Amino acid sequence: MTRSARRTRRMLSLGGLAAAALLTLSACGSSDSGGDSSGESGSSSSAERKPSGTVTVFAAASLKESFTTLGKQFEKAHPGTKVTFNFGGSDSLAAGITGGAPADVFAAASPKTMKTVTDAGDAAGAPVTFVRNQLEIATLPGNPDKVASLKDLTEPGLKVVLCDKTVPCGAAAKKALDASELKLTPVSYEQDVKSALTKVELKEADAAVVYRTDVKAAGDKVEGVEFPESADAVNDYPIALLKDAPNAAAAKAFIALVRSDDGQKVLTGAGFRKP
Known part of the structure; x- marks a missing residue:
């Protein structure tokens, strides 16, 4: 075999080894990337399932007794959370929210007062009526x-x-x-x-x-x-997640409790009517 032929054969052999190495590295990288992605997804999902931190709720004064009860239920169901309330006239609460007061949830005693907040662009999504009052x-x-x-x-x-x-x-x-x-x-x-x-x-x-x-x-x-x-003169009570909610994840969980069968049981027991 000539020197030229031997050189060509050697180069082909080295090229094959290099290609195999690249394929191995690529496979490892793909496997590692997939593992990291899966871990992050699982961690995010777990965080969503487990609310934590403080939830600040602005609520109409007439909701004081029932929401206080629901706040205690929420804290018991989600250790590590705390629900703080600001109860008052819906109009003054709405003014506070549009003025920049930090809050996660607004529960108003009428659609009109809720509209003050939605018109200002301070609600995240459309409010939902959760009870009525007479x-x-x-x-x-x-x-x-x-x-x-x-x-x-x-x-x-x-x-x-x-x-x-x-x-x-x-x-x-x-x-x-x-x-x-x-x-x-x-x-x-x-x-x-x-x-x-x-x-x-x-x-x-x-x-x-x-x-x-x-x-x-x-x-x-x-x-x-x-x-x-x-x-x-029956009043509908709407509830909404606020746009700049400091703790949106826990706020969503609290709203879910209010609208749940357990939440409705507390509210109707207080004299409210279902929507």
Whole structure:
């Protein structure tokens, strides 16, 4: 065999070995890459399944009792989480959110107040109605003034409290009064439904138009009087994840609890109606 032939044969042999080595390295790299990708995916999925950290919920005052219960359930189901609440008039809460207050979830007492947040682009996705609420008259225990209807609240000398017209309970009361063609001048307008109810509990007022759920939560501190006009002023309660939520993953899990069968059981037990 000539020197030229031997050289050619040697080069072909080396080339084959190099190609085999490249194939081996490529296979290893592909295998390692696949393993890393799988690990990251599993870790991300695991994080989504296990909420952690603090969830900040802005919620209408009428949700205080039921949401507090749901917050405790959430923390028990997800160790390492904490739910903090800011309860108040839906309009002031909405103003806080659009003004930059840090929050994860907003639960409003009316679509109108939720619209303030969605119009400002501060909601992540479309809000969902999770319960409904109806008005009721709260009177002093034993109903000493014999209030039996919405019209009775217009009697001279009766001290009546209403929510401010800018908050959902006040807007609903106005709607019921307008539908009945009744004129009522309250002794005060309150900024949220709990403040209106407190006036009666402290005997600073004889009656207040509040939500059925608030009358139930007050127990024997007040007496509730239903009135048919309330059927014309039922409020839908929407809930939404906020766009800049600091803890979006846990916020989604809390909203899921609110909308779940267990969540609905707590809410209907508090007097709310299903949507």
